Each structure stands twice: as C-alpha cells, then as structure tokens.
Amino acid sequence: MPDSKTAAAPESGPQFDKSLLHPxxxxxxxxxxxxxxxTRLPYRWQLAIGKRIGLILHKVARSRRHITEVNIRxxxxxxxxxxxxxxxxQIFIDNGIGLMETFIAWFRHPSWLxxxxxxxxxxxxxxxxxxxQGVMLLGAHxxxxxxxxxxxxxxxxxSVSYRPQDNPVMNYLMERGRARLYNECLQxxxxxxxxxxxxxxxxxxxxxxxxxxxxxxIFVDFFGHPAATITATSRIAKAGKxxxxxITYFRNDDNSGYVxxxxxxxxxxxxxxxxxxxxxxxxxxxxxxxxxxxxxWLHKRFxxxxxxxxxxxxxxxxxx
Numbered sequence: 001m002p003d004s005k006t007a008a009a010p011e012s013g014p015q016f017d018k019s020l021l022h023p024x025x026x027x028x029x030x031x032x033x034x035x036x037x038x039t040r041l042p043y044r045w046q047l048a049i050g051k052r053i054g055l056i057l058h059k060v061a062r063s064r065r066h067i068t069e070v071n072i073r074x075x076x077x078x079x080x081x082x083x084x085x086x087x088x089x090q091i092f093i094d095n096g097i098g099l100m101e102t103f104i105a106w107f108r109h110p111s112w113l114x115x116x117x118x119x120x121x122x123x124x125x126x127x128x129x130x131x132x133q134g135v136m137l138l139g140a141h142x143x144x145x146x147x148x149x150x151x152x153x154x155x156x157x158x159s160v161s162y163r164p165q166d167n168p169v170m171n172y173l174m175e176r177g178r179a180r181l182y183n184e185c186l187q188x189x190x191x192x193x194x195x196x197x198x199x200x201x202x203x204x205x206x207x208x209x210x211x212x213x214x215x216x217x218i219f220v221d222f223f224g225h226p227a228a229t230i231t232a233t234s235r236i237a238k239a240g241k242x243x244x245x246x247i248t249y250f251r252n253d254d255n256s257g258y259v260x261x262x263x264x265x266x267x268x269x270x271x272x273x274x275x276x277x278x279x280x281x282x283x284x285x286x287x288x289x290x291x292x293x294x295x296x297w298l299h300k301r302f303x304x305x306x307x308x309x310x311x312x313x314x315x316x317x318x319x320x
Contacts, residue, residue, distance in 0.1 A: 014172050014176055014179065017168075017172070019168075020172060025168070028170065029169060032170075032173065038100070038103070039100075039108055043113070043116075046100050047100070050099060050100035051093050054092040054093040054095055054099075055089075055092065055093060055096070057095075058088075058089055058092035058093075066318065067297075067299070067300055067316055069088050070302075070315060071301055071302070072084050072087055072088055072091075074223065074224075074225055074302065074315075075223035075225075076223075087292055088297075091293045091295070091297050094251070094294050095143045095296065095298065097143065097144075097251070098145070098146075098147075101143075101144050101146065102147065104150070105177065106176075106178075107177070110151065110153035110154055110181060113147070113151060113257070114154045116256065116257030116258060117260060118257070118259045118260070119151075119154075119155050120260070120261040121245075121262035122156050124262055124265075125156055126156070128243050129201055129203060132201040133241075133243055134197070134198030134200065134202060134204070134240050134241060135203045135204070135242055135243050136204050136206050136233070136236065136237055136240070136242045137205045137246075137262065138206060138208070138233065138245065138266070138280065139206065139246075139247050139249075140284050140295070141209055141210060142249055142294050143295060143296065144249055144250070144251055144258065144294070145249070145296075147249075148249035148258070149178070149182070149205065151258060151260055153181045156203060157183050157203065158202075158204065158205045159182055159183045159186060159197045159203065159204050159205070160182050160185055160205045161186050161187070161188050161190070161205070161207070162174075162178065162185055162186070162187065163188045182205075183197075183202060184197060186204075191235075194236050195239045198237075204236075204240075204242070205247070208229065208230045208232065208277075208280060211228050211299070211302070212228070212230055214228060214304055214308065217230050217304070218231055219306050220274055220278040221278060221281060222284075222285060222301065222302075223285055227301055227302055228304040229277040229280070230277075231273040231276070231277055233268060233277075233280060234268055234269040234270075234276040234277075235269075237268055238269040243265045244268040245266070246262075246263040247260070247262050248260070248261050249261075250294050266279055268280075300313055302316075303315075
C-alpha cells in the first residue's frame with residue numbers, strides 16, 4: 001500500500017500474521033483501504049477531508065469534547081466563553097487534519113511534503129552527533145506528530161518511542177509505517193533501549209507531556225495547575241549522556257505547509273527532577289500559547305489528582 005518509492009521496511013519491522021486476515025478485522029482493512037485512497041488525493045482536498053472529520057467528531061464525540069472544554073477552561077481562563085468555544089472547535093478541526101496527516105505519514109513517501117516544510121535548527125543535532133553525542137529530541141503530542149516524524153526523515157535519522165495500539169491491524173500498519181522511517185521503534189517502557197541508543201551517539205525522539213499516572217511522576221505546574229509529569233526525561237538523558245533539545249512541529253496558519261524546529265538544548269539534567277519537569281512544562285506551555293489549537297487537548301492532562309485519596313479524573317466529570 002505505501003508508495004513504490006518507499007524503501008522496504010528493515011528486518012526489524014513487524015512480521016505479518018495471518019490472523020490479521022480473520023473476518024473480524026475485515027471492516028478495519030476496508031476502512032484503511034479507503035484511507036489509503038484518500039491519501040492519493042490532492043493535498044488541499046486531504047486537508048478539507050480532515051477538517052470535515054474534525055467537525056463531525058466535534059459534534060458526536062461528546063466525552064472528548066467535554067475533556068477538551070475542561071482543559072481549555074483550565075489553561076486559558078483569560079479567554080471569554082465564546083473564545084473558548086471557538087478554540088475547542090478549532091482543536092477538533094486541527095486534530096481531524098492531524099488524523100489525515102497520520103495516514104499520509106503511514107502511506108505516502110516521506111519526501112512528498114518536504115518541499116512544503118521549513119526545517120530549522122537541525123544543524124545543532126548534526127554537530128552534536130558528529131562528536132558522538134547522543135541527542136534526545138523532546139517532542140510533544142502536537143496534532144501533526146506522526147507526519148512530523150515522516151518529514152524529519154528527509155533531514156535526520158532518528159529512533160522513536162511509541163505505545164502499541166490495541167487494534168492489531170492498526171498496530172501492524174503503524175509499526176510497518178514507522179519501521180520504514182526510523183532507525184529503531186522502541187516501546188514506551190523500554191528505558192534500557194533509550195539509554196543504549198543515546199549512548200551510541202544516536203538521536204531519540206521522546207515525549208513526556210501526557211498524564212501516565214502517579215508512578216514515576218511528580219506534580220509540577222502546567223498552565224497554573226499541578227499536573228502529573230514523568231521524570232524519566234532527566235534520568236534517561238543523564239544515563240545516556242545526551243543533550244535534550246526540544247523539537248516543535250506546527251502547520252502554517254494558512255495551511256500552506258509546515259515548520260519543524262529544533263530548539264537550543266535545555267539544561268537537563270540539572271540534578272533536580274522537579275526543576276527539569278517544570279522546565280519542560282514551561283517550554284510546552286509557551287509553545288501552546290502561540291499555537292493553542294494544534295495540540296491533543298482531547299487527552300485528560302489533569303487526570304491524576306495531587307491528593308491520592310481523590311478519585312482520578314474528577315475534574316473531568318460532568319457538572320464538576
């Protein structure tokens with residue numbers, strides 16, 4: 001299904017299991033086949049389809065809309081009620097487009113949108129790796145996450161962390177799509193693999209911006225509210241003797257293309273995990289104030305309460 005230009009997946013890529021052809025998976029295969037065809041349409045058409053998907057989800061995905069509304073109310077209290085409502089709608093549009101961009105990343109050659117992309121700061125990565133220094137590209141769940149990884153293929157080889165999908169067909173295609181792009185695809189809990197990659201002087205794309213629960217997390221400020229934030233970034237960077245460089249990726253406001261930027265290194269690890277976690281959250285908040293709709297606000301970022309006696313997700317309950 002990928003373009004004929006696409007390089008063959010490396011031997012480390014997933015092996016096809018005949019069980020994926022079971023009739024219970026046929027609906028998934030048919031849906032994915034349609035999506036593959038959609039990725040062959042003109043770029044502007046694909047953006048329009050993504051927008052329509054986002055608007056449909058905005059209407060029917062009520063629980064996710066409520067989560068987004070709570071997040072925006074907490075993080076942008078300075079906005080009026082009408083402004084918050086408009087922002088929530090735009091968030092669904094941008095994440096709908098992001099869904100189409102995910103399939104572009106899986107099923108189109110990485111060079112397809114390279115001429116629409118401005119790459120900034122990658123010389124800093126090359127300078128570090130030329131000296132044998134590992135680099136952690138500290139990303140986040142911006143709406144074009146998968147496409148950004150595909151685009152970066154054009155200028156820099158990286159390894160990535162990921163969480164397996166529950167649907168086996170989706171997981172197979174995700175792993176197959178990513179295997180052709182990245183040096184390694186390491187599961188989210190493979191800390192030893194992360195450290196090994198960095199010690200070897202390679203580049204690891206990593207994100208810590210979601211709520212993974214109380215274990216291995218500390219509570220630091222995010223948009224003025226305590227948020228469970230993992231401290232693994234500091235430990236991995238220290239053990240891997242790596243530079244930590246934030247990477248951002250945003251769609252242009254006029255939908256003409258993309259800007260992917262590697263920023264200057266953060267002073268991580270500083271020796272203080274709380275300080276490091278706060279530094280990362282502050283950087284992300286600064287970016288989201290500039291691009292508030294291009295983020296996965298559909299995630300329960302404040303799910304874990306500071307008080308362990310309090311129920312998880314209470315802030316997201318209807319009527320609270």
